[in-house]
Amino acid sequence: MFSIKSALAKPYAYFIKKSVLKWANNPVETQNKVFESLMAKAKHTQFGKDHNFAHIKSHADFVARVPVRDYEALKPYVERVVAGEPDILWKGKPLYFAKTSGTTSGAKYIPITKESMPTHIEAARNAILMYIAETGNADFVDGKMIFLQGSPILKEQNGIQLGRLSGIVAHFVPSYLQKNRMPSWETNCIEDWETKVSAIVDETLPENMTVISGIPSWVQMYFEKINQKTGKKVGEVFKNFNLFIFGGVNYEPYRAKFESLIGRKVDSIELYPASEGFFAYQDQQNIKGMLLQLNSGMFYEFIKADDFFSELPKRITIKDVALHTNYVMIVSSTAGLWAYNIGDTIEFTSLAPYRVVVSGRIKHFISAFGEHVIGKEVEQALKEAVEGTTVQISEFTVAPQINPTEGLPYHEWFIEFENAPQDVQHLANTIEKSLKNQNSYYLDLIVGKVLQPLKITIVKKNGFQDYMKSIGKLGGQNKIPRLANDRKIAEVLIEKNLTN
Structure with a gap:
């Protein structure tokens, strides 16, 4: 049956692919522009004044003035933002704080600003559009889609909304996908996870589910409940389910189990989202690695993981990285994070364009x-x-x-x-x-x-x-x-x- 939505998705996907390739094929120039923009926009913030951003003209200047920090080291600045002070890490106040449970710092409050929020949404959208451009498969846009996520209920603190990243993102689902989105708002707001998954099963069983996404371990729980309730494979229950979108952990340890629960193979797209930024997504089905987002208001530095705990580890930019080397990824961004150690280690699988895999955590x-x-x-x-x-x-x-x-x-x-x-x-x-x-x-x-x-x-x-x-x-x-x-x-x- 002809669908206007799927018909329009294809030319839009090709348009987006062209714009993505434009910056992906000019990586060093793209990152230089991001760096210059960040320095210019943040030079009048408290952090910018403390670190003399007005006189930073090169990466070497930045390294000399801005040390690598983890959350604990950045916390004195973050606490001032949480208290409601403007112009501390970024101009004005952030729109949101993504609250995460840190393993060493207790609760973490990661700022999301007016400038950084769109990059999360655009990267998730572009991951799907790049898939459509590559495969020509757009039929799934007419079916129901689900993302197993945290509660979208937000709290306000000193004029800033506070919640989980996935809950914040739930407020930004594009209008053209609202009718396709599952579960219902009421179900998404259920706090108890097991109760929530059971409710999601009940809501989705009668629907034409075409896209299912989430962290594999929790999607597995959803699939198992479907098996238990229906006695059928997920692929039998949802005959048009053909795309699994995941992030957070490596899918490979789960793949055999998933194919058993589904009853057949389905295409998948790997994402690399975090509260600090949406860093990468899989742009090719048969090529290892995810396309690093160089044009999303984030400037990247890399430190060899083996050298990270030495006294003065060398910080390099995208132009000097090597393949198959374990790096700690350091980020400065429009969210007001500066030379920030996100804690992940990555390896480059391709340098043209720059693609990465997550190899682990520097503390794990x-x-x-x-x-x-x-x-x-x-x-x-x-x-x-x-x-x-x-x-x-x-x-x-x-x-x-x-x-x-x-x-x-x-x-x-x-x-x-x-x-x-x-x-x-x-x-x-x-x-x-x-x-x-x-x-x-x-x-x-x-x-x-x-x-x-x-x-x-x-x-x-x-x-x-x-x-x-x-x-x-x-x-x-x-x-x-x-x-x-x-x-x-x-x-x-x-x-x-x-x-x-």
Whole structure:
């Protein structure tokens, strides 16, 4: 059946693709313009005056005057903005604060300004339009779309709206998508996650769902409830569901489970959104990596992850990065963040255009013995270990066991299986082999008998959901860290009897 909406989507998608390629093909010039604009617009702010923005003419000047800061270091400025003072980090006051739960700083208040808010919306829109331009598939725009997100209810504090990023974004759904959007506003406002997902299932079952999006672990919960309620695969219930949009975590550990729940393969688009900015999105279906947003009011710097904790780590710009090197990403933006360490590590998979993958968190690693194991390595090891098998993983995390009751220390893998292996030790051996191939430090520690090979502890069905519920972080944008340099998560899993 002919649809005006899908017919119009295609020429619009080609128009957007042309505009995206214009800046993507001129990356250094694009970033230089962003940098100059940021310095000019913020020179009269309190932060700009304190750091002499008026006299910054180059990246070297910026490095000399503006140190890298994490949230804790920027907090004195943020607190003044939260108190209602204008012109502190950016001109005027921010429109919103995206409130997040920090692991070390307590609650974080990340400003979103009149200038930065549109970049979140445009990047999400462009990700879908680039998909349409590449595939020619626009039929899904006539169906219902859902994003599993936090509550859109906002609070006001000193004239600034306060809420979760996904809840804030819910207020900016374009008018042409309002009729397609699910769930209802009332359901979206339900705070309890399990109650909310059940209500979403009830609302969506009768609908023609074509696009489903969210963090994989929480979409999995939604899919499982559909299976339980209908006895059917998601792909049978939603016959026109053909596009899954996700972000927040690596999809690969979930892919086999998702294809089993759906009953068939569907196209997917990976996004890299954060409260600090919408950094990248997948622009090609068969090319690894996400297109870094160089034209969205964000100026990027990069520090090699191996050097990050040294006294004076070198800060480089986009023109000097290399492929397949683990970098900490530093951002300055129209939200009023300056040389801000967002905490993520990335690797470039392409330099023309610049595409990235998220390799982990600079604080989420295991190096209790100098092994420097990162998120990308544990995810790759697990992916290789289950390929070609019937084993399906629901969730996992890794922690060091420094003081075992007997034998050498080791890495303990806490894994919740959907389909468990017949031989858990064989799976552990396969993971171990991949880790040693990827990480020479880890290999040396095993060979040198500083560590013994990893061990797997099986987590009970829904154990990770129960863990998240126990710490008040079930649903929304919350996710399990893939690994940690301590045993905080491990101890709760064991104490609450969530392991076998």
